[in-house]
Amino acid sequence: MMDWTDRHCRAFHRVLSRRARLYTEMVTANAVIFGDRDRLIGFSPVEHPVALQLGGSDPKALAQAAAICAERGYDEINLNVGCPSDRVQGGNFGACLMRDPALVADCVAAMKAAVAIPVTVKCRIGVDEQDPEAALDALTDAVLAAGADALIVHARKAWLEGLSPKENRDIPPLDYDRVYRLKARLPGVPVSINGGIGTLEEVAAHLAHVDGAMLGRAAYQQPELLMRVDSLFFGEADPHEDAFAAVEAYEPYVAAHLAAGGRLHDITRHMLGLFTGRPGARAFRRRLAIEGVKAEAGLDVLRAAVDEVRRAEERRSMVA
Ligand SMILES: Cc1cc2nc3c(=O)[nH]c(=O)nc-3n(C[C@H](O)[C@H](O)[C@H](O)COP(=O)(O)O)c2cc1C
Numbered sequence: 001m002m003d004w005t006d007r008h009c010r011a012f013h014r015v016l017s018r019r020a021r022l023y024t025e026m027v028t029a030n031a032v033i034f035g036d037r038d039r040l041i042g043f044s045p046v047e048h049p050v051a052l053q054l055g056g057s058d059p060k061a062l063a064q065a066a067a068i069c070a071e072r073g074y075d076e077i078n079l080n081v082g083c084p085s086d087r088v089q090g091g092n093f094g095a096c097l098m099r100d101p102a103l104v105a106d107c108v109a110a111m112k113a114a115v116a117i118p119v120t121v122k123c124r125i126g127v128d129e130q131d132p133e134a135a136l137d138a139l140t141d142a143v144l145a146a147g148a149d150a151l152i153v154h155a156r157k158a159w160l161e162g163l164s165p166k167e168n169r170d171i172p173p174l175d176y177d178r179v180y181r182l183k184a185r186l187p188g189v190p191v192s193i194n195g196g197i198g199t200l201e202e203v204a205a206h207l208a209h210v211d212g213a214m215l216g217r218a219a220y221q222q223p224e225l226l227m228r229v230d231s232l233f234f235g236e237a238d239p240h241e242d243a244f245a246a247v248e249a250y251e252p253y254v255a256a257h258l259a260a261g262g263r264l265h266d267i268t269r270h271m272l273g274l275f276t277g278r279p280g281a282r283a284f285r286r287r288l289a290i291e292g293v294k295a296e297a298g299l300d301v302l303r304a305a306v307d308e309v310r311r312a313e314e315r316r317s318m319v320a
Pocket residue numbers: 001002003004024025026053080082083122154169194195196197214215216217218
């Protein structure tokens with residue numbers, strides 16, 4: 001997710017779940033080819049399994065970008081066919097590609113020919129006046145014929161006229177059944193569902209119909225959710241007993257970033273949702289928002305913020 005799932009966010013989420021697959025922000029093919037690669041696609045080995053999401057609609061450029069990313073060690077290349085922003089439409093990629101399955105198929109075929117790792121597609125169920133029955137089948141059949149290894153479907157249309165990207169994540173109605181029907185029609189194809197999933201109980205319910213569930217805002221805004229993913233869905237022990245232990249386990253990563261000249265805020269801005277709903281959560285956020293943004297802020301600020309929650313919980317248990 002743009003501006004959210006950067007490398008620090010992903011490294012933090014990896015502390016919370018060893019198994020959840022993490023996705024980068026969308027990076028355009030041309031940015032990968034011509035831009036500052038360390039900044040745009042650099043990642044830490046701790047992040048695996050991690051997928052890089054590309055935006056674009058030029059098969060040659062996408063193939064070249066995919067090869068560069070595979071060479072860097074990403075585990076999957078995902079093509080964005082779901083972003084509705086004007087900038088993206090201007091470049092003729094993202095959700096507007098729902099109207100051009102043949103071109104998306106050419107893109108997938110070119111990427112598949114360039115890399116050995118899985119190439120997947122994230123799409124909507126349709127755009128604007130399209131009939132989602134026909135539009136989703138046409139797009140998915142085309143990309144599967146071109147070799148796509150899996151599909152992730154944001155279970156709502158994008159309305160390209162008149163809605164902002166933010167509105168396009170909430171206003172077009174969700175249609176989970178449409179994604180379930182896609183999976184029923186394509187039993188051999190890994191299909192993941194996305195859109196409006198807020199709890200792991202909801203994930204479990206979706207998994208009765210599809211192979212995977214992608215959480216966007218819920219995972220970012222309440223990252224503690226991720227702490228039970230490994231035991232609930234992968235049959236493995238969760239990595240940490242609680243969020244306090246998770247933050248401690250993340251400290252060496254934070255220390256390394258600071259030692260390399262990075263700022264605490266680069267990291268803690270992705271942690272504001274931790275402890276949501278608990279006593280002390282607001283004080284935690286306030287500390288990070290006020291003290292964590294200072295240039296000289298160090299690990300002590302993060303520890304002091306976490307202590308706000310610890311103390312608030314102690315106070316509550318004394319009262320109880
Ligand atoms: C801040 C933000 C940035 C996003 N950036 C991307 C992106 O780069 N690529 C993408 O496929 N989807 C992006 N999305 C959409 C999400 O991946 C997801 O499809 C959408 O939010 C619906 O899922 P959710 O209800 O679980 O959040 C973004 C969403 C948000 C809130």
